[in-house]
Amino acid sequence: MSSLRSRKTAKRNEKVLPPVRPNVGIEVAYRGRLTRLIDAMSDSVIYWLKASYRANTPRMAQDETPADALRRSIRKLAAQWTKRFDVASDRLGDYFALSVEKRSSAALRKILREGGISVDFKMTAEMRDVVDATVNANVSLIKSIPSQYFDQVEGAVMRSVQTGRDLAGLVEELERFSGISRRRAAFIALDQNNKATSAFTTARELALGIDEAEWHHSGGGKEPRPTHVAAGREKVRYKISRGWYDPAVKRFIRPGEEPGCRCVGKPVIKGFS
Structure with a gap:
């Protein structure tokens, strides 16, 4: 009986507050920026490959030179788009990490205030470490998108050359690859929003002794x-x-x-x- 009373007392002497949830608006904005980059990359590749494929079609099945030329051109395109993603990754990583930090801290501050606790959050060394880790994780993920995409593109083009497939079939496969990249971008936005919100909230709560x-x-x-x-x-x-x-x-x-x-x-x- 005494242990039951102590547990009830403990329950009366505590509050279970609402959780800090990931901000959907940040996820949507992040996904949108990634998707626009992917779509621009896909449109560029398909446009270029249509022109190059048509120019080399008559000799493609018999002569290795056009295949080599296509491979070199694909890798040149890959280098160009990798650079664009590299530049975008730094800006987008910073935007995402700071947006999540700001929103999650504001949400936790509101939850605590409504629970009777007033706090004034600062950008501590621990929080800066979480920001840096979040930026680095997202930069790495963003940079991986063109790498995976162009590996798929090169493989599809070389298979098309070897088998003499028509251009329409190749374009259909390339569009499927861009769809895979878009779905991956959507998962990155969702997953990283969840992870970053959890990391920032954890750091803030522990700093407050929770x-x-x-x-x-x-x-x-x-x-x-x-x-x-x-x-x-x-x-x-x-x-x-x-x-x-x-x-x-x-x-x-x-x-x-x-x-x-x-x-x-x-x-x-x-x-x-």
Whole structure:
């Protein structure tokens, strides 16, 4: 009976606050910028390849020289677009990281204020480290987009040369590759928004001495992770500094850290009467 009373007392002396959720507007804007870059790259490649393919079609199946010329030209295009993505990645990485930091900090400040706690956040060394890590992660992901795309393009063009496929079939395959890149961009925007929001919120909460949270499953994914669903249903408590041990991956994780995870944590504030 006494242990039951103590648990009830503990519950009365704490508040479980709403979670900080990833900002959908940032995700949409980020995805849009990536998609526009991908579409411009795809349009450029298809336009150029149509002209080059038609110019070399009569000799393409018999003569190796046109194939070599196409390969060199594809790699020249790849270098040009890789440079454009490299330049864009620095600007876009900074924009994304600072946008998420600003929105997530504002959201946490509002949640805490409504819970009776007034805070004034500063850009600490720890937060700067999270910003830098977020920028670097996104720069790397953005730079990988043209690399993967042009590997696919070169392979498709060389197969087309070898088999004598018509131009329409090649263009259809190239359009499929751009679709793959667009879907990848959408996943990057979603996943990185979740990860960055989780990282910034964790850093802010720990700086305030908040080290307990309640797992909340978002229910938004097409294929929810059973362990995350169970953790949300059971309102699992975990240390923010360490995370929750997910038996499916056999390590400690925080909400939003696993690929595509949309879960969030509800901070637990102690000391309320």
